[in-house]
Structures are given as C-alpha cells and as structure tokens.
Amino acid sequence: MAVRQTxxxxxxxxxxxxxxxxxxxxxxNDWQDMxxxxxxxxxxxxxxxxxxxxxxxxxxxxxxxxxxxxxARIAILSPSHHEAFDGIAVPTIHDAVEVPRRRVRIDSRAxxxxxxxxxxxxxxxxxxxxxxxxxxxxxxxxxxxxxxxxPMVIGNATxxxxxxxxxxxxxxxxxxxxxxxxxLSHFLTQEQALxxxxxxxxxxxxxxxxxxxxxxxxxxxxxxxxxASQAGAGCRPxxxxxxxxxxxxxxxxxxxxxxxxxFFAPQDDILDNASRAALLSLARAALGSRLARGCSxxxxxxxxAVQLRxxxxxxxxxxRSGQLRGCVGSMAPHRPLAADVAANxxxxxxxxxxxxxxxxxxxxxxxIKIAVxxxxxxxxxxxxxxxxxxxxxxxxxxxxxDGDKRGVLLPSVWAGVPNPRDFLAxxxxxxxxxxxxxxxxxxxxxxxxxxxTSRAQSSRAA
Numbered sequence: 003m004a005v006r007q008t009x010x011x012x013x014x015x016x017x018x019x020x021x022x023x024x025x026x027x028x029x030x031n032d033w034q035d036m037x038x039x040x041x042x043x044x045x046x047x048x049x050x051x052x053x054x055x056x057x058x059x060x061x062x063x064x065x066x067x068x069x070x071x072x073x074a075r076i077a078i079l080s081p082s083h084h085e086a087f088d089g090i091a092v093p094t095i096h097d098a099v100e101v102p103r104r105r106v107r108i109d110s111r112a113x114x115x116x117x118x119x120x121x122x123x124x125x126x127x128x129x130x131x132x133x134x135x136x137x138x139x140x141x142x143x144x145x146x147x148x149x150x151x152x153p154m155v156i157g158n159a160t161x162x163x164x165x166x167x168x169x170x171x172x173x174x175x176x177x178x179x180x181x182x183x184x185x186l187s188h189f190l191t192q193e194q195a196l197x198x199x200x201x202x203x204x205x206x207x208x209x210x211x212x213x214x215x216x217x218x219x220x221x222x223x224x225x226x227x228x229x230a231s232q233a234g235a236g237c238r239p240x241x242x243x244x245x246x247x248x249x250x251x252x253x254x255x256x257x258x259x260x261x262x263x264x265f266f267a268p269q270d271d272i273l274d275n276a277s278r279a280a281l282l283s284l285a286r287a288a289l290g291s292r293l294a295r296g297c298s299x300x301x302x303x304x305x306x307a308v309q310l311r312x313x314x315x316x317x318x319x320x321x322r323s324g325q326l327r328g329c330v331g332s333m334a335p336h337r338p339l340a341a342d343v344a345a346n347x348x349x350x351x352x353x354x355x356x357x358x359x360x361x362x363x364x365x366x367x368x369x370i371k372i373a374v375x376x377x378x379x380x381x382x383x384x385x386x387x388x389x390x391x392x393x394x395x396x397x398x399x400x401x402x403x404d405g406d407k408r409g410v411l412l413p414s415v416w417a418g419v420p421n422p423r424d425f426l427a428x429x430x431x432x433x434x435x436x437x438x439x440x441x442x443x444x445x446x447x448x449x450x451x452x453x454x455t456s457r458a459q460s461s462r463a464a
Contacts, residue, residue, distance in 0.1 A: 005105065006096035006129065008136045014053045015140055019103040025054060026144045029062030036066060036242070039274035043070035044264035045237060046180035046228055048206070048221075051080065051137040056250050057185065057260040063242040064181070065141040067264035074176025075109045076142055077152040079164070079224035080134025080183040081216075085127055087157040090167055092116055094124030099139055099153075106139045109150035112174060116154075121167040128155040134183040134221070142181075152178075156223045161212065164227025165234075172233045182228055184221025186259030192248045199244060199259040206263060207239045207313035208335050209377050228265070236379050237265040240272045241312040268376045269397075271452050277309050278454040284340060285318055285347035285370050286456075292348045293362050299344060306340040314339040317412055317451075318346040319371040322364060328354040333401055333410055334378060343372055370456040373412055375399070378447035386426070386440050392448065393422040401447040402429050409433030413451050 011017040016025060030037075049064035050057035082091070092113040098105045116122035129135060135153045142151050152171065156164060171178045187198040202218040205211070211229030214222040228234040242262040248254050266272045273281075284306075291299035303311050316339060317331025328350035332342055347370070352359040360368070378401055383389045393400070396416040402409050409432035411425065419425045427437050 003098055004096045005098045005100050006093075007100050008139065009131050010133045010136045011102055014133050014137050015058070017102055022102050022140055025058065026062070026140060029059060030066075032059060033063050033066040036063065036274075037069045039276065040067060040069075040264075040272070041274065042266050042270035042272060044068050044179075044240075044266050045071075046182060046234060046265040048182045048184055048225065048261065048263040049138060049141075050185050050260035050262065051134045051183045052185055052247070052258060052260060054137075056247050056258070060243050060245065060260050060262040061137065061141060064262040064264065065145050067240075067242060068145065068179055071179055072177065073146065073149055073179040074174070075112055075150055075152055075171070076146060076179045076181060077112075077154060077168070077171050078135055078138050078142070078181045078183055079154045079156060079221070079227070080132060081221045081223065082128055082132065082155045082157045083134060083220075084131050085125070085155070085157065087125060087128065089157055089159050090116070090122040090163065091125035091128035091155040091157060092122045093126060093129055093153060095126050096129070099136070101136070101139050101143060104143050106143050107150040109152045112150075112152045112171060115174065116152075116167055116170060119170050121163065121170055122154065125155075128157070129153060138181050138183055156221075159223055161223065161226040161230050164223055165231035168227060168231040168233055172231075180228060180233075182221055182224040184219045184224060186219050186244075186261050187217065188220065188258050189256050192246060192254035192257050195246050195257045195259045199246070199261065202259075203241060203244065203261060204313055207241065209235070209239075234265060236268045236376065238268060238270070238272055238376055239312060240264045240266065241308050243308055268450055273309070273374065273452060273454065277307060280306065280310060281340070281343050281372050281454055282370055282456050285343055285372060286365065286368075288344040288347045289351045289360065289365055289368075292352060293360075293365070298348045301341045301344045303338045303340055306338075310340040311338045313337060314342065315375040316342045316346055317373040317375070318343060318350045319373070319414075320347075320350050320360070321369040321371070322367055327351075327360065327364075327368060328357050330354055331373070331375075333375070339374065371414070372454040373414065373451040374454070376450045378449045381446040381448050383446060389446060390422045390426060393425060395422065395425075397450060399449045399451060400425075400429055401449070402433050402435075402444070404433070404435060404439070404441055404444045407433045407435050409435075414453070
C-alpha cells in the first residue's frame with residue numbers, strides 16, 4: 003500500500019493523535035443536539051477548510067449533518083490552492099493518506115472509473131500540499147472509519163465538468179456522499195465579508211450556482227457543479243452556520259468567511275422539532291402583532307436559529323373548525339424562512355381576497371399549517387399524458403404557467419381530489435385556463451413540501 007503523509011498536520015490541525023482526538027471529541031459535544039435533532043442525513047455538505055482554530059467547528063457541523071448515512075464512499079471536492087492545471091485531478095499512486103497515526107483509505111476503483119470516463123486525470127502533485135482535501139480527512143476517519151474517500155482537486159474546470167464527475171460517482175454501486183470543501187470570501191473587512199457572504203449564502207440556497215465566482219467562495223466550482231448536477235439539482239439546502247476569522251482573531255481589517263451547509267434529498271424532512279415549534283409560534287405571533295399594531299411586524303432574522311435563516315419558500319394555511327380561512331405563500335426561495343413564514347401568515351390572515359380579515363377572537367382558534375417547499379424543478383414534458391404520468395398523488399405539488407396565466411397547487415390538495423386528472427383540472431382552473439388547454443408554451447414545475455401543523459398530528463414530507 004502506497005501511503006501519502008499529510009503535510010498540513012501541525013499547522014491546520016494537531017499533529018498528535020491524542021490531541022486531535024480530543025479536538026474531534028469536543029466538536030462531537032458541540033453538535034450533539036443538532037446531530038440528534040436532524041430528521042435526515044445529508045447527501046452532501048459544504049465544509050470550510052481553514053485551520054481548525056478558525057473553521058474547525060463549522061466543518062464539524064457539516065460532517066455531523068452526514069451522521070446516519072451508510073455510504074460506500076465519500077467524495078471530497080476541493081479547489082486547487084497550489085497547482086495550476088486543467089480539469090479535475092485524482093490520485094493514482096497513493097491509495098491511503100496518513101493523518102496523525104491513522105490512515106484514510108482511497109477508493110482507487112472510483113478514481114479509476116473517473117479517469118476511464120475521461121472526467122478526471124491522475125496528478126499526484128495536486129495533493130502534496132492541498133489542505134482543502136487534508137483538513138477533511140480527520141473528520142472522514144472519525145465519522146466513517148471504514149469508508150474510503152475519493153479526493154478530487156479541481157483545477158481549471160467548468161461547472162459542467164464537475165457536475166458530470168459528480169453524477170458519474172452517483173451511478174456507482176452504493177451511495178456516494180459529497181463533501182464540498184470551500185471557504186467563502188477572502189481578505190475583506192469584516193463589514194465587506196458579511197455583505198458578500200450573505201449574498202453567497204443566498205445564491206447557494208436559491209440554487210443559483212452559475213452566479214457563484216471565486217470572489218464568493220474559493221470552492222465555487224465545486225459548489226456550482228454540485229448545484230448543476232442531477233444529484234444536487236433537487237436537493238434541499240439547510241444552513242448550519244456562518245462566521246468569519248474575526249471570531250478567532252478579533253481583527254476586522256482582513257478576514258476570511260466560512261460557512262457550513264447540508265444538502266438533503268427532496269423527499270427528506272430537514273427541520274428539527276425546535277425549528278418547527280419556532281415557526282408555528284412565529285406565525286401566530288405575527289398574526290397577533292398585525293392585529294394589535296395594524297401593520298406587519300418587523301422580523302429580526304438573526305434572532306432565530308441559523309437553520310431558519312436559510313432561504314426557503316413557504317405557504318401558510320389558516321383553518322378554523324376544519325374550514326379554510328386563508329392561504330398565501332411563496333413559490334421560490336427569496337428570503338429567510340423565518341421572514342417568509344411571518345409575511346405569509348400575515349397575508350393569509352389579512353390579505354387573502356377570498357376571505358374577510360381575521361378578528362382578534364379568532365387567533366387562538368386558528369389551526370396553522372406551514373408547508374415548506376422544496377426548490378421547484380422544471381418538468382420536461384411533451385404532452386398532457388406525460389404530465390399526468392409524472393404526478394404522484396399526495397406527494398407532488400405543481401406550478402403551471404402559460405403566458406400571463408399562473409397557478410399553483412400544494413400536495414395537500416390531493417386530499418380532496420381522487421386522481422391526477424382531477425388534480426390537473428383544478429390546477430388549470432386556478433390558473434385561469436380552460437380544462438382542455440394545452441400548448442407548447444406551457445411551463446410546469448414540480449415540488450414537494452415538508453408540513454408543520456399546529457394540530458395534534460405529526461408533520462411529514464408530502
């Protein structure tokens with residue numbers, strides 16, 4: 003076995019095995035509640051790769067989000083910090099890496115498959131000093147001691163090349179987890195970094211990977227490639243934490259930004275019980291504030307848990323005694339989830355044109371349902387038969403548009419319709435289209451929802 007010795011131990015993380023174990027164990031304690039509370043395991047994460055004193059805790063949050071997964075391999079995608087080359091590099095000579103007295107095995111078969119597919123090439127020099135790879139290896143060994151890794155260093159490569167390599171790994175037998183190794187903005191003032199990193203978070207969470215540049219994140223190609231891949235396109239992002247080197251140095255003149263995210267399968271729930279309770283309380287409080295003050299409340303997003311600052315789209319439905327009392331929502335992520343829920347709750351209670359505004363004696367009697375949408379995905383269809391075939395009762399929500407006509411139905415609507423044909427007919431009526439309408443300009447997007455309800459019943463992905 004050819005073993006490569008990491009060259010970043012002692013600078014980016016402890017060079018002593020026992021000291022490193024203590025650090026990793028401390029991170030386990032830091033994120034124990036999050037790891038236990040997440041209802042699903044992430045399929046991919048963004049993890050920073052600076053020295054552990056600067057970003058180790060955030061990297062640990064990313065790896066904690068992978069807990070519960072049973073992968074066949076873990077692909078680690080890093081930008082090249084020291085070598086200039088075209089394409090994507092994988093190792094061909096070393097088949098293990100030694101981090102302090104412990105070895106991390108390389109999935110040589112997966113690396114060879116990428117090379118055979120002309121999606122990567124062997125380049126050992128790319129790994130000699132690449133901290134973007136090596137800072138992730140202690141976490142891989144700690145959380146998945148028997149799982150091999152696929153180290154991938156990205157040189158001058160396009161978003162499409164990265165996406166193709168990701169999807170090639172996903173076609174291999176067994177599940178592949180992806181660790182996108184990246185810091186955020188570099189060497190700005192703290193004020194500038196906060197502004198740019200907030201913008202970067204929005205692009206990641208809205209799925210706008212094509213707009214990411216190295217000014218947003220040093221691993222921009224890995225991030226945009228993941229978002230453009232078939233594997234990543236429909237996944238649900240969840241913000242796990244953000245800060246800058248100012249946290250460690252207190253120097254606001256020249257900082258580096260860091261962030262951690264998890265990406266979850268579209269059908270998976272991602273909100274823990276505390277987040278669900280907070281959203282329901284927020285929706286009811288927003289209604290009460292609107293009644294008391296006559297205007298929509300101002301929401302301090304930073305006062306909420308970091309997960310609720312993720313850009314997500316939501317619908318808020320109000321019911322009284324089983325009867326609809328208002329329903330308003332967003333069809334695409336454009337603001338933090340906490341702010342979106344508060345705004346939509348107020349609109350559902352006071353601005354739904356189908357109903358009179360709610361009164362003060364109604365608030366406590368209202369049942370509140372919050373549907374958090376996955377990112378809408380375009381549906382490629384050529385006929386109404388194709389569309390009907392794609393609809394999954396009780397699971398699929400649909401946005402349908404043609405010209406200036408547009409309608410949306412949540413998955414919850416399936417409770418009142420018997421089959422896909424009736425669902426589509428109801429959707430066309432809502433969009434203001436004729437029941438038999440069909441045209442080549444028709445645009446269809448599908449989504450799913452994670453439902454949080456104030457009633458005494460469990461929420462689920464629908």
